[in-house]
Amino acid sequence: MAMVKEKEQNTKDKKLLVGVIWNFSAELKLTFMALLVLCTLATLLPFIPSSFSLSTSDFRFCISRFSSAIPVNTTTTTTTVEESSSSSPDRVLDNGVIKRTFTGYGSAAYNFVSMSAYRGGVNSFAVIGLSSKPLHVYGHPSYRCEWVSFDPTQDPISTTGSKILTDWGYGRIYTTVVVNCTFSSISAVNPQNSGGTLILHATTGDPNLNLTDSIPVLTESPKSVDFNLYNSTKKKYDYLYCGSSLYGNLSPQRIREWIAYHVRFFGERSHFVLHDAGGIHEEVFEVLKPWIELGRVTIHDIRDQERFDGYYHNQFMIVNDCLHRYRFMTKWMFFFDVDEFLHVPVKETVSSVMESLEEYSQFTIEQMPMSSRICYSGDGPARTYRKWGIEKLAYRDVKKVPRRDRKYAVQPENVFATGVHMSQNLQGKTYHKAESKIRYFHYHGSISQRREPCRHLFNDSRVVFENSPYVLDTTIRDVGLAVRTFELRTIGDRLLRTRQ
């Protein structure tokens, strides 16, 4: 096996090897033919244009599999089988020691699953993907980035990629990896705008499978880069919402309320990016459609990531893709869920609040936990059932708990990678005391039930339900009518017959 591998590097030995192996058996001849074909292809590969997405290592991998499948004792003369009845290929060495062998088969996890790559500035890039979790816990995988220009007079340049693991402690078979590649020695990558390809060289660093996969992750066609984008303070949007992976049997009515509420809340210069991991089924799509048509909502279908078993539908990868994809298009970027409703004090507007937070790269947002099962029947039972969820789910959980989850917003140009509850990879200040300026109301468990949410109606300002204390909190309820009116005025009555 070792001999066969060397051959790859040194074709001079080819004839000798052919002689040795050819004499061996008819079976090996066929294997060798296959090897020869693959080696020829591997040799030809570098001459194929770099936009071609099949990497040399793909061939090498196959070749190594072929060669490892040849029994290891083919080049020794005889094998003495030890006292045991096993006919394994173990050999007895001259000193009497039994040399044991171990042969790997198949593949249980990819080295790298590529989702996307984006420019992070004039001379930097971010690559977003998944990688084998234990490889990162126990191994020493490393990354290198190479820029290959379309201009043949330009030499390829390369830099060390620094990996950011955003879901440390959470991965399953896969973990999310953001690779930051900054070419710090030069003022710009692709300065003549002649186009080129960014290649990520991902090395397992594993003594067993120390292979490097070379992955073309981003191609810039000639004249396609607008370098001004990375130095400009003018942004397409003021506020962009990056949603996490949506999955399960979501309620169309709850999503209808959420999107109408927030389109109104954030105003004209905002945009919503939702990620469909199976949750945006046909009826949910119908309530989003009017907003898509108005250009207020973009849906990414990320169902294909389900093939890769990471943490919660690979949500860490998804939010990082969103961060880097829209990083230069918005001043602020918000990360929270579709069962959560942002709110600023009545005397404020979202823009007055955000202006007051401008010195921070990030701020976290305090949670107001709302019941998703008990309702306020101030309008009488019959009228209550016709109300929107946010109008009737008006009881707030006031049980004391040590700590509640927070959500957050960032000025994305200062952020290198992000998480679900906050970013830990950014430059600039983070503010954790914005509760007097902005909060979010969380209707936990409301969005994945397809039925009228009210289980019990109450009229009191304080109730105890299932041993938990609640108080009436009409903060969001009070905006209900305005949101309904806004929806009707903006997209008409298309959604009037939306179901729970």
Place this chain on the structure above:
Amino acid sequence: MAMVKEKEQNTKDKKLLVGVIWNFSAELKLTFMALLVLCTLATLLPFIPSSFSLSTSDFRFCISRFSSAIPVNTTTTTTTVEESSSSSPDRVLDNGVIKRTFTGYGSAAYNFVSMSAYRGGVNSFAVIGLSSKPLHVYGHPSYRCEWVSFDPTQDPISTTGSKILTDWGYGRIYTTVVVNCTFSSISAVNPQNSGGTLILHATTGDPNLNLTDSIPVLTESPKSVDFNLYNSTKKKYDYLYCGSSLYGNLSPQRIREWIAYHVRFFGERSHFVLHDAGGIHEEVFEVLKPWIELGRVTIHDIRDQERFDGYYHNQFMIVNDCLHRYRFMTKWMFFFDVDEFLHVPVKETVSSVMESLEEYSQFTIEQMPMSSRICYSGDGPARTYRKWGIEKLAYRDVKKVPRRDRKYAVQPENVFATGVHMSQNLQGKTYHKAESKIRYFHYHGSISQRREPCRHLFNDSRVVFENSPYVLDTTIRDVGLAVRTFELRTIGDRLLRTRQ
């Protein structure tokens, strides 16, 4: 990609496909050529004799890698690039949704690493190896065994393999798997002794990489099986020692003492199997050599398993290989370490003790913790330094602790898989109260220091050293002279100049 895969199964579509893809680009032509060659080979493969160890799935794997490397948009007409500057192959669907793609590259862990397979009886086998740890924690890998007879008139038979995970909770990138394959519907596998091959079909069960690797794990040549072995009560040995993985810079003198002590302890009808994971360096080999030459010791060189990152040099795999390899050759099998010394009361012999434990399939052995740094100088300092370690390291740690590790012995025919401190996969009774019959003295930390072990000499029967209480315990010391004499009488003075 899906089309290319279907083609594998249905060659009728071949021409249509060629037409579609051939028009596309010059790059694809080359890829397709490679595919064609691989497919042809894959088609030929079933006609190759089954002893040939390259499985169909190896080809399939390569083919799937080739086809996945073809950009997914080759069969759609155009791809609209979204507002972002990324030139990823994401498509905008008719409904405005952006379809995101995820492409896996390389391999971070094998599906199965095969070490060995042994008969477990007339109609059963055990296969020992490693498999990806997160695959077993989060996925649903499964195993099937197939027996393919050399006699062409015999149809292959197959059975479900039941996997035993012996190091649950301990693995790293890899975990140890013992697959038990019992063909319960028949009285014997290979009944005419015409020979054949056992193939392990290992399926990842992963929606992402649901491939089956077909691994020939054991070949029986015609007339090679002695079926009487599996029904006989006559064994080659009474006692067989299965050592765990030996690694690090071990002390030759400590190993010299250990092997001489235990060859004497177990007597003529015993054998020692040691596993070299790097610990049996040249000087250690020298002290074992006389015993190897006498046929008392067998060394397995298992250094190659270091390539696979499992728990502590894959010791769980190693002890299971030893269990199954020697299962029908010995009445009792012992599992403990080379810094541990077994002892039975002076009035007993090992055989009288073992006879009294015969009704148990397994018994565990209590630990006597000995200091590896403070020595008894009853012979005076000058003579003390010339003594063996077991003669001078005579102080026992009497600190109260909730529980000390145990070691164990089994009657291996009743055991299906084993661990390091005991087996949890066996039939029959386990006995935990053998402390009056047999114990082990543990000189923790003594074997991997290459210097005189005594740091301090004492004469008292009770001492306190570094805040821990010790008592003088001469149990092993008292046997010292007898062991030295035994060694000299059995192998001569070859080891007199052994160094620490």
